[in-house]
Amino acid sequence: EDQVTQSPEALRLQEGESSSLNCSYTVSGLRGLFWYRQDPGKGPEFLFTLYSAGEEKEKERLKATLTKKESFLHITAPKPEDSATYLCAVQGSGNTPLVFGKGTRLSVIA
């Protein structure tokens, strides 16, 4: 069974204080690993797809990396507007549905 575990559950940072969020996964035949941002009461907003170990993608202050067992979302010099819950999801081979983790709730304090 595909599983995703995210840590920490919650993270509080000062503005400008860089950090990383972790996503550990087990999946039979990774088709893709996805990062989403979710604001309270809203739908997940797509950020990145990673397909194979060693791959990295960047968008503004965010960088996602992937190994065979985990993915990291690095946040460089965060701002208060980066405060949200960040969700990790995996899709296994055979076009299986996305399996989500519980998310990391990030708070960035000015």
Add this chain to the structure above:
Amino acid sequence: EPEVTQTPSHQVTQMGQEVILRCVPISNHLYFYWYRQILGQKVEFLVSFYNNEISEKSEIFDDQFSVERPDGSNFTLKIRSTKLEDSAMYFCAGGSGSYEQYFGPGTRLTVT
């Protein structure tokens, strides 16, 4: 930039009543999904829909649930007889090649 839209944003219903949640996917999407998120819990897959038929469904998606794409643009989720435990956010999502999935803003369903 095109977006997935969902209506209503909030639906309150009594236990045992039928509800229909509506979604308008992005026009070039071919794959459609429904997910739900109970407050404080993970986003959970319900059903996927491709080429006018269900391609996969989860254990949650029992006989009380059904999906339709009645007119080639709308995508609906029907719950025939709602239960208290159906209270959740319901998200519609779509994709063009079954990789990235783009989510709508959700419908908050409250069953009393």
